Amino acid sequence: MERERGLRLASYKQPCLKRRLAVRMRARGVHGYGDYAALLDRAPEEYDLLLDALTINVTKFFRNPEAWAALRERVVAPLVAGAGPIAVWSAGCASGEEPYSLALEFLERPWGGGAGGGKRGATPAARLRLEATDLDPGAVAAARAARYAAPAVAEVPAAWLRRWFSPGPPFLLDPAVARLVRFAVHDLTREAAPAPPYHLIACRNVVIYFDRPAQERLFERFADALLPGGWLWLGKVETLFGRARERFVLEEPRERLFRRL
Numbered sequence: 001m002e003r004e005r006g007l008r009l010a011s012y013k014q015p016c017l018k019r020r021l022a023v024r025m026r027a028r029g030v031h032g033y034g035d036y037a038a039l040l041d042r043a044p045e046e047y048d049l050l051l052d053a054l055t056i057n058v059t060k061f062f063r064n065p066e067a068w069a070a071l072r073e074r075v076v077a078p079l080v081a082g083a084g085p086i087a088v089w090s091a092g093c094a095s096g097e098e099p100y101s102l103a104l105e106f107l108e109r110p111w112g113g114g115a116g117g118g119k120r121g122a123t124p125a126a127r128l129r130l131e132a133t134d135l136d137p138g139a140v141a142a143a144r145a146a147r148y149a150a151p152a153v154a155e156v157p158a159a160w161l162r163r164w165f166s167p168g169p170p171f172l173l174d175p176a177v178a179r180l181v182r183f184a185v186h187d188l189t190r191e192a193a194p195a196p197p198y199h200l201i202a203c204r205n206v207v208i209y210f211d212r213p214a215q216e217r218l219f220e221r222f223a224d225a226l227l228p229g230g231w232l233w234l235g236k237v238e239t240l241f242g243r244a245r246e247r248f249v250l251e252e253p254r255e256r257l258f259r260r261l
């Protein structure tokens with residue numbers, strides 16, 4: 001798998017990996033790992049199906065709305081109110097709902113000297129650098145297409161849905177928003193951060209699939225990639241541990257917002 005597709009299976013939790021392999025083996029009627037390996041050699045299209053089974057793309061706009069409310073208040077508003085460029089990375093972005101939600105959060109703040117105190121005259125596009133990456137090329141292609149079914153947009157505030165999407169379904173995201181996000185295929189278990197330093201790294205519901213050493217390595221890379229005072233945002237059931245833990249303060253325990261020292 002690593003040879004064929006560059007996916008480092010050793011970084012994934014064994015039980016999770018075994019469950020997903022079992023799904024594919026059942027689907028192909030294969031009983032042992034050796035037979036499945038032989039099948040992968042014989043039928044290269046099976047690699048794509050296995051990759052799909054391993055990379056669970058479940059996501060939606062504004063997933064866990066309470067966490068987004070905390071992000072808005074603690075992170076987005078102060079960044080917009082400050083001056084200078086803002087760099088954000090959505091790591092493990094699946095089909096784009098998370099980075100596009102981030103784009104909407106920034107767009108919907110009062111910029112240009114409004115009540116939020118954004119820098120006068122600076123547009124979001126001019127100040128914001130928003131990168132989004134995922135291991136799964138299919139997910140990245142879907143993210144670039146920016147077309148969404150109704151369940152994906154269920155948590156989008158009604159006024160924002162009217163303003164930034166075509167009437168759907170499918171709901172097409174306004175190209176002005178889509179253009180704010182730069183997507184790339186990227187493997188968190190083996191590649192460095194794309195273009196540090198960042199003010200915010202969102203990596204939610206991704207590290208739970210990795211084993212402990214892989215998580216620890218990744219957290220250290222996140223710490224290195226963040227500016228002092230920058231934010232790391234994990235998923236609801238994820239936590240920071242290992243050497244990198246000492247480089248962060250847990251500012252919002254429920255919403256898993258950590259701040260780099």
Ligand SMILES: C[S@@+](CC[C@H](N)C(=O)[O-])C[C@H]1O[C@@H](n2cnc3c(N)ncnc32)[C@H](O)[C@@H]1O
Nearest residue numbers: 055056057059092094135136187188189204205
């Ligand atoms: C459950 S989705 C999370 C999407 C989004 N962050 C959210 O919270 O809604 C997990 C994503 O992690 C990606 N992923 C899994 N292993 C990865 C890796 N090694 N590098 C980058 N992304 C990975 C999967 O392809 C999938 O799109």
